[in-house]
Amino acid sequence: MLSLVELILVGLVLTNLVLLGTSRIGLCIRMVAFQGVGLALLPLLGHEGLEPEALAISGATALLKGWIFPLLLFRSLESAHVRAEVEPYVGYSNSLLFGVAALAVSVWLGGRVPVPDPGVPSLLTPVAFFTILVGLFGIVTRRKAVSQVVGYLVLENGIFAFGAVALRKAQLLVEMGILLDVFVAVFVMGIAIFRINREFDHIDADRLASLKE
């Protein structure tokens, strides 16, 4: 079972690199959805046998991350009538270079964090760190509000992967609450993007800059 977990983690790394290198927002949204479906398998693999709680968490994750979030993001992209390009501040090749550097830092950092539980694969911490770094990088360097939300989702995916493997005991209440919150967050952000588009005729978050000292 462990190898399948590692396979999913490697998939997470590869999709992250695609996210850094691509120029199409549509592809970014699909990649994040793809990550989400992979992550949805994690709660099932951490346990002996199939528990109903793990099954519920897994199903809800797949539904939200794989179907509803992409749907919401594509909707707000369509409503905005914008060119579906990422338009980063940092070029694509430089973004990939950042990705490689971030991967190296994550591996180094992850190796220094002790994992007390032998059941947790050693890949977990580096991959979680890497995904979080890529998500933060996306939020900071991408100009469009939609791509910032994509960055937020990548960040959330990294944290979810960490939690799904690290928390051995499924805690239905907590996990469902977290999923609900993330869902509402994406929903509210989608509405905000719609409003930004109506107000400004663009969704470039960098032009939201009238409030400063």
Add this chain to the structure above:
Amino acid sequence: MPARWTILAPAAAGAAAFVIPDNRTRRGLLVATAVTHLALTLLAFRAPARPFFDGALLLDDPGRLFLLATSVLFIAAAFYTMGYLKREASGSRPDMVEGRLFSNSPEARFTGCILLFLAAMSFVCLAQNLGLLWVGVEATTLASAPLVYFHRHHRSLEATWKYLLLCSVGIALALFGTYMLALSGGGEVSLGLPALMAAGPTLNPVLLKAAFVFLLVGYGTKMGLAPLHTWLPDVYSESPSVVALLSTSLLNVSFLAILRVRQVLCAAGQADFGNDLLVFLGLTSMGWAAIFLLRQTDYKRLLAYSSVEHMGILAFGAGIGGTGMFGALLHLFAHGVAKGAMFLLAGNVLAAYMTKNVSGVRGLVRALPYSGPLWVAGVLALVGMPPFGAFVSELTILRAALAGGRYTLAGIFLLLLSVAFIGITTACLRMAQGTRAQAASQTGGQFHSPAERQTGQSFAPREAWSAVLPPLALIACALLLGLYHPARLAEVMVSAARITGGF
């Protein structure tokens, strides 16, 4: 079971507010819920704590204290909102800063979100499970984001976007910290606070420290500790005054989240690590805010930076520990009521002068016979003049620092307090003095309010009771906190300081 209803009542009322078509009924519901919430909170002060909801929710003494702070601010906000919504013009109207047209969000959505916001804050006060605590804190962000965008213009939209994104990212890091905390117990410990504390010494120390850093950054973003506070001035200056007041209790509740995590740290014998970080972040916030307070030209932003400063004081007091923790809890109340009053008064000033510029406001005491003097009293309460509560709490924290032999820290604390004092009083007292004509001559001889523009002469607006009584009550609370503490409140405060301070 009054504790349970502090969450359920506002949640139910909030859901109902979305569908009630009549404005008067909805406003009445808001006030009724606020009164009920305060009554339930006071009842919960008497009732013994009993866990419910699978042991994940329990109203212990720190929870009681924070719930009371939330409830007091909310009832003031509710009464103010009733009049505020009545005074707010409907339809589109010119924006006072740039003159572009804007309109309000639907009132039902505004009221509903306020009530849901209260439910989420009560939930955080009661949460005894770090996972659910996170869920509650994130829920407060989501419920309050539509409130910031009540006046639909591009500046409030920008503030909303910043708020949503920065706080969501911050809180996401707190979630990472929460999972790390679970991993430090080998993954088998649940996220329940009692279980984590019982497992304290067996938790992996490296992971525990790393978890605390992530949690501090995450909840610190929400609490407005520098350098993570960047969303705060924008949100405070662009949202309605009532929302700014409610955000004050939001900052308090985030502070509770940090204290909950520190309980685990103390149980594991790592208290020093956490305390040093808190002291460092606290002084950074105070210093950062002091710089921006000195040269602030917008009085709503001034109050926002003052919040950053006071959050720094809270973190500093908590980090000093001992009686400093007690001082921090007292300061939480003292700052909350003083700042709440100031925000409501700032709303009155804004309505009368139609400008957020400090230089555009003169002669407040004469122009607004009720709000003006209250503004002066509020400033004194806010900067910690005796006999107001903030004086007592700041003195307590200072004494704790001196008693602990941390003379350098105490010196820096005192220095930063005085810089902030100069910054706030210079701007705010100048607004109170003089006559209104001076302001008009300084801003190019124009009167700002529409009524003045029509009649061409100075216009003293009639102040509604709903705009004056809530700040008056809050300032009275600030005064009371400096002079006298009811026995039961003092008891709960000492007990809460013992639980959260771990001594």
